[in-house]
Amino acid sequence: MKIGEISKRSCVPVETIRYYEKIGLLPKPDRETSGYRAYRNAHLDRLLFIKRCRNLDMAQDEIRELIRLSENPEADCHAVDALLALHLEHVRDRLKELSSLEKNLQQLQRACSDAGTVQECGILDGLSSELEGLHSKISDHENHVPGTHKPGKS
Structure with missing residues (x-):
C-alpha cells in the first residue's frame, strides 16, 4: 500500500509516518519502480502499535525500547513490566503537577474582582507576581527512561 493508504487506515498523518521512518521507529518500506513507498501489513501493525503507545503518552525512547523488547518474544517480560511501571510513575507525577496547576489557576481566578479595569x-x-517566582523553580520529577520527558518536553 502507498503512504496515503496506510495514513488513511491508521489515521496517522503522512508527515508523521515519514518522521517515524526518519527516526527509526517505523522500518523504511521498499520502493516501487516508480519510486513510491510500498508499505506492507507489518508496517501498518507497527504504526498502530506506535499510535497506541503515543496515546498512552509514551515517549519515543520508551516506544523504541518496547519495540526492541518485542523483537525477542521468548524473553521474560520483566523489562516490559518495569518500563510500564516507570511510565505509570511518570503519569502519576504529571497528575500531581496538573492538580497543582489547577489549584493555581483557581486561585488566580478568585483574585479577579467582578468590576474593574484591566489595570x-x-x-x-497575580500572573505578574507568579512569573517572578517561576524563574527560580525547576521541575523536580525525574525522567523515567533516560532521555525522555525532559522538563518542558513532556
Missing part, C-alpha cells in the same frame, strides 16, 4: 485586574497582577 486593576487581580489575575494579571
Whole structure:
C-alpha cells in the first residue's frame, strides 16, 4: 500500500509516518519502480502499535525500547513490566503537577474582582507576581527512561 493508504487506515498523518521512518521507529518500506513507498501489513501493525503507545503518552525512547523488547518474544517480560511501571510513575507525577496547576489557576481566578479595569485586574497582577517566582523553580520529577520527558518536553 502507498503512504496515503496506510495514513488513511491508521489515521496517522503522512508527515508523521515519514518522521517515524526518519527516526527509526517505523522500518523504511521498499520502493516501487516508480519510486513510491510500498508499505506492507507489518508496517501498518507497527504504526498502530506506535499510535497506541503515543496515546498512552509514551515517549519515543520508551516506544523504541518496547519495540526492541518485542523483537525477542521468548524473553521474560520483566523489562516490559518495569518500563510500564516507570511510565505509570511518570503519569502519576504529571497528575500531581496538573492538580497543582489547577489549584493555581483557581486561585488566580478568585483574585479577579467582578468590576474593574484591566489595570486593576487581580489575575494579571497575580500572573505578574507568579512569573517572578517561576524563574527560580525547576521541575523536580525525574525522567523515567533516560532521555525522555525532559522538563518542558513532556
